[in-house]
Amino acid sequence: MRSLTIDEITILEKNRCQADDWTRISVAEDFSPETLYSVCFYGEVSLGVFDKQIMVEDGFLRHTGIRNATLRDVSIGDNCLIENIGNYISRYDIAEETIITNVGTIATTDGATFGQGNRVAVLNEAGKPNVLLYDSLTSQMASLMTRYAETDVERNAIMDIVAKHVAEHLPKRGTIGYRVKITNTREIVNTIVDDECEINGASSISETTLKGSQEASVFIGHDVICENSIVQPGASVVExxxxxxxxxxxxxxxxxxxxxxxxxxxxxxxxxxGEACAAVCGPFSASHHKASLLIGVEMSFYNAGSATNFSNHAYKMGPIHQGNLMRGAKTASGAHLLLPANIGPFSMCMGKIQSHPDTTLFPFSYVIGEGRETWLVPAINLATAGTWRDINKWPKRDKRPADGRKSIVNTDWLNPMVVKLALAGKDLLEKGLNEHPSADTITFDDFHITVKRTSAQRGMKLYEDFVMMFLAENLDDVSVPEDESVIFYPECSWADMGGLIIPLYEVSDLCNNILSGRINTLEGMEQRMAQLHSNYSFYKKAFAHHIALCIFDTDYLTADQLATLKAKGKDAKERWLEAIKCDAEKESKFCYVPEETYCNFVKLLDI
Known part of the structure; x- marks a missing residue:
């Protein structure tokens, strides 16, 4: 960089430019002043070259330069187009080939955080802040902070590591990256805008990081207000x-x-x-309707029916309650769930559910509120066309670039966590039937649910088929799979850390390593979780082998026993697919599904 020449200053002044001190302006070696008009300079300003045209819209090229702008303490890269800045741009570094037009203010102020290091209270709306925002926050790190860090000591240790990482990487002033486009926007304050991002018509963006990339840019649309937030690659905030x-x-x-x-x-x-407050919406969560309120809940692979409502303010002690809808759970139109409540995986909630149920041990169930009671139809959602469509669509709908994904998303529906719950649910249903041999309904007081006898009997059979399908898919040999680098405790519980399915003891081990200082960096935590994800196939097959041994009450699985389980699994899958076909056929008859749609669906079942 060099200083302006006398001739260049003369040309700039002729072009109605002015500066409080021309000596504080530095320019690129090949800088030419002809493309700057009506620009006011204050403080230290650094300018690149403006010697080519830039695409502002498809088929519309304009020459780069700066027109009608006030600049204070900024650096501007080569071949930017900056014009019609209503107020000013202050304390920003702007990279090459960026377009900024018709903007009010872009500024960095003292104490800017860019939304990073911001401590937020999720789930318990009135509780202590339990998650720390930063630009690469993953669903695993959020789950670790909010759910699996069991004590304040563990949570604070994790947050301290993240806070240190943020402090080490936070820029001293705002940055606008390569080929960014900002148009028709009123105010951008204390905001990082990464490469290739676009902002068009936003009202206000403050204390925010837009973490885009060339492979997955961020788009912020008209009338958006965004404050103290992080927007990650490929995301859009619009309308x-x-x-x-x-x-x-x-x-x-x-x-x-x-x-x-x-x-x-x-x-x-x-x-x-709709709206959300203190919600943790894990991978593939969806809500499309105006009257839906997601508050104080954690969910993933979730779909909200119209007018879904959660109440975290059940009594008069404030908004302190929270709930958990495990992966794949849904709420029907008009569903109202009073928290606290826990809903098992792949279940459907219907009606006003007031009893604060815990259906964790009953995956694939209908949870139905009637008056003060909650009725459970266990496992019935396993054999529906909707569930089949869901479990097959998620792997195909990941829009993130394959080589840049940060959050780990395991879409396997036939996984050890759900199988473990189904086994426990089956045992509980059997116990209830045995303890009440003549009752038409069984109430599980500890879980605040009631089950019809016929529903319990059918649920047990469906859970058994589910387990057999899991075994048939994962028993490749009579011997347990070996991986000397991994320890597996077969009686373990399982964790779903925002899409990462691992044994629960591995989460405890991770927390212990953080507390002891053996893992003391953000990169170390992320690498450990990625390593645990890479072990998933081993965990799953070892767990399947353990279940098989328990079924035959033996220490060694024989070839005949393996063949028996494989055959049962094959039969179970055929029954499952046939039930799904029947469900689709029933809908096609009563809901006027076009014949072509029904036939195409049945073809996908491959039966």
Whole structure:
């Protein structure tokens, strides 16, 4: 860089430019002043060259340069187009080939955090902040902080590591990256805008990081208000959405006036029209309807029916209650769930559910509120066309670039965590039937649910088929799979850390390593979780082998026993697919499904 020459200053002044001190302006060696008009310079300003045209719209090229702008303490890279800045641009570094037009203010102020290091209270709306926002926050790290760090000591240790990482990487002033496009926007304050991002018509963006890339840019649309938040690669926030203290994860969409406060949205989540508060929306969470309120709940692979409502303010002690909808759970139109409540995987909630049920041990169930009671139809959702469509669509709908995914998303539905719950649920149903041999209904007081006898009997059979399908898919040999680098405890419980399915003891081990200092960096935590994910196939097959041994009450599995389980699994899968076909046929008859749609669906079942 060099200083301006006398001739260049003369040309700039002729072009109605002015500066409080021309000597504080530095320029690129090949700088030419002809493309700068009506520019006011204050403080230290660094300018690149403006010697080529740039595409502003498809088929519309304009010459780069700066016109009608006030610049204070900024650096501007080569071949930017900056014009019609209503107020000023202050304390920003702007990279090459960026377009900024018709903007009010872009500024960095003292104490800027860019939304990073922001501590937010999720789930318990009135509780202590339990998650720390930063630009690469994953669903696993959020789950570790909010759910699996069992003590304040563990949570604070994790947050301290993250806070140190943020402090080491936070820029001293705002940055606007390569080939960014910012148009028709009123105010951008204390915001990092990464490469290839686009902002068009936003109202206000403050204390925010837009973490884009050339492979997955961020788009912020008209009338958006975004404060104290993080928006990750591939995400879009559009159509008047309003965000405060939020994280919008990879390839997420927030639009159509959706409003959110103190909430997290991860990997491919889609939110329109409604609102969220203190919610943790894991991978593939979706809500499309105006009257839906997601508050104080954690969910993943979730779909909200219209007018879904959660009440975290059940009594008069404040908004202190929270709930958990495990992966694949749904709420039907008009569903109202009073928290606290826990809903098992792949279940459907219907009606007003007031009894605070815990259906964790009953995956694939219908949970139905009737008056003060909650009725459970266990396992019935296993054999529906809707569930089949869901479990097959998620792997195909990950919009994140394959080589840049941060959050781990295991879409395997036939997984050890759900199998473990189904086994426990089957045992509990059997116990209830045995203890009440003549009762038409069975009430499980500890779980605040009631089950019809016939539903319990059918549920047990469906759970057994589910387990047999799991075994047939994962028993490749009569011997337990070996991996000397991994220890597996077969009686373990399982964790779903925002899409990462691992034995629960591995989470405890991770927390212990953090407390002891053996893992003391953010990179170390992320690497350990990636390593655990890479062990998933071993964990799953070892768990399947353990179940097989328990079924035959033996220490060694014989070839005949393996063949028996494989045959049972094959029969179970055939029954499952046939039940799904029958469910689709029933819908096609009573809901006027076109014949072609039904036939195409049946072909996909491959039966």
């Amino acid at each position: 008047g959405a309003k965000l405060s203290n939020c994280l919008v994860g990879e390839a997420c969409h927030i639009g159509r006036g959706f409003s959110a406060e103190s909430s997290l949205f991860f990997a491919n989540s889609h939110m329109d029209n």
